[in-house]
Amino acid sequence: MLIVDDFLKSRLAEVIEWFPDGVYVVDGEGYTLLVNSAYEQLSGARRAELIGRHMAELVESGFINCSVSLLVLQTKRMESLMQNLRNGKQVIVTGNPVFNQQGDVELVVTSVRDITELNRITAELDKARGLSALNRHRYHVADAQETNLIAESPIMKDIVEQIRQVAPYPTSILLSGPSGCGKEVIANAIHQLSNRRNQPFIKVNCAAIPEALLESELFGYEDGAFTGARRGGKSGLFELADKGTILLDEIGEIPFQVQAKLLRVLQDMRVQRVGSMQVRSVDVRIISATNQDLRSLVEQGRLREDLYYRLQVVDIRIPPLRERPEDIEVLIDFFFDHYRTTYRIDKRLRAETKSLLFRYHWPGNVRELKNLMENLVVSVPSLVIEPYHLPPHIQRLQSDGPTVRPLREQLKSMEREIVLTALRQHRTYRAAARALGMDHSTLVKKLKQWNVKP
Template identity: 65%
Template sequence: MDLRLHNELAEIIEWFPDGVYVVDGECRTLLVNSAYEELSGSNREDLIGRTMTDLTEDGFFNQSVSVLVRETKRPMSLMQTLKNGKEVIVTGNPVLDDKGRIQLIVTSVRDITHLNRVTAELEKAIGLSELNKHQYHVALERGPKVIAKSKQMQEVVNRVKQVAPFPTSVLISGPSGVGKEVIANCIHDLSQRSQKPFIKVNCAAIPDALLESELFGYEPGAFTGARRDGKAGLFELADGGTILLDEIGDMPPSIQAKLLRVLQDLTVLRVGGTRPRSVDVRVISATNQDLRKLVQDGRFREDLYYRLQVVEVRIPPLSQRPQDAIALIEHYFHYYCTKYRVAKRLRQDTVDTLHQYPWPGNVRELKNLMENLVVSVPSLTIEPHHLPIHVQSRQDTKRARSLKQRLDRFEQQVVMEALSQHGSFRKAAEALGVDHSTLVKKVKRWTENPPIA
């Protein structure tokens, strides 16, 4: 670039409010304006004459759009972080000669740090606002939120807050899906061990032959296939923290005896080892079985049972606490709408149907159904016919519908699903094997006189 053109360009870019950065065809810095100096905190004397590769390596920015433009010979944009921590969006434009060779690359630089910060604060404010609407969220100080609107769950929460600071063993019992792991998380998070490891073990998921070595570790050469340098067990890894033994009722008798020794002596002996290793671990166990019955049947050690059950926290099924079910429906439906960034709503008759359902799968079933409704129903308004048949049939039975009403309800569900899938009356009618005008009349009738929900 000749000197006259250089000076004219330098004068022009000074008028730009955004940062401007100019390099030659070799990505060597030619010009920067004052706006860029102010934005980046760098002096032009430190930049001019240096290549973008050198400047990137020296940390003036984390990546260069000019290098990409040189490779592609077309305009490119990307996010860039400057040396002073500011986030900018940079757009590089090539200036080509009559032979298609790059003479210059002119890059505009715009600060978006404030925009990103405002966006993050807005999302945080929205989240806090929504949480404040749900007063049944019980904040367990540092722990996660527990939905406890019923008296039964409020008693569970109070018990957790009472026992969590002490290192004693806790047994959490209740049917599958009620949230035993959530309560275990709360106990750990409210304890003085909250900054230490929290290791969770599903005793039913690990084969009996492997469970001992997984829990207590093994020494080198302890068995065929053992690692040459041995392996620390989960109790050693949890030292200073907490271990959750889920499905403790499925633990084989041989491992029960060794677990009892760990709880009594606070030491573990690796498989094939002779030297006990001291451990400081809080044990939380969880089960959906009746451990007392297992003790009576000779399938669970009585002495281990009493070691684990120093404090027992029983979580009742969701069918016994309908107030929590109502709160959980609202919470998880809103949670998944927010997570997947969709604005859907549950129609009131849909909510009424859900409130009547006994939730045999407890919180896990409810949570999964709310996610299913948010992601799989194309309509923005979720109606009763969008619910699974077994949920609808519960409401049908409760209201003692006639056969004609139930058939009409089922027909409406099939038709609405076909319309959602095919997008038009004509295609839906063809798929269902009915006349187009018949389908239109049916939908019109349901609109004017909807079946009992």
């Protein structure tokens, strides 16, 4: 344990007594040297209980739930975090290292400020307002109707307008796009914007249900239909979704033998349980979702062509996050604020950290972004998220310099935006094609290629 000159120690103790905030000093090994009267009053502990004790021992005994002093000794830099004291108070602690001539940490001086009352007032304000900062980037797509959609990019705003147009009708909708891009969120919005919003919304992952059970799960079965069947039979998911909506996720994984029966439901809105001759009418809005190219599955003979055309009456493609960079910033703010509020942890992202996150290409799309924001809020002890807190593969962007998308990808993106702008400005395909100086059929082909239906 560090030996501190008695005179220096007495002078230091005299100085810190003047501080209105709590002050806590440990040596380079983590043993308590000094505390002031403000800390005694704040914590309810006497300094005689603390001086000479190691911070790890105080954490283990439950006096505090975590130690910023030990964190500073580990990182050798200033650190801040929220701490819970034994008496139930919440405090913000900021530890500063004091170095000797050899560059080793000799002391850690920590300031301690009570935020118990501040947290209580903040909670009351949030409750009184009824709204929080989480809502500031949400895109309202119907009168007084909140769908939790976040759309800042032109591409996503076009999609939002499209679902607002089609949601009131019972038309089948196919949602396509890479994993994690937000297909389920779009499906939720379609259901909420329809007149079925107060009816069941059943979600089925076709890839998660064993092939042998999928037919009986979707359409139900009669008593004794097969070994192990429940006595009295069982209603299928289509029956349970009657008058509502059903989402068939991973539709490309549906077995070929089940496809004919699903086609019959789409055509006639009637279901027939396994082992039954009786046909039951249902009124169900069907939304399908996939991250596969269904046209390719049709060509391979893995998906019926007639079923494909029944599923994609309205085809909506959700682009990956890298194609809508305008959404990245608002999504980062939204999810970071969401988890800060949910877990009541007051943290912030440093500007350099956000800059790295904006440059990252997010291969896991919105799901990856959401999970990373939760990870940063709950696992980083510091109150300020620094670039070094980010995963190594994102930190590397600092040395790699600005990321540049391939020229062909940038040109395709620009071409798409120019075409969509022309379509918004002109009333017909032909008028837009003339303005762009291209043939009408070429424009139609491009729109089909992009899965765009203005």
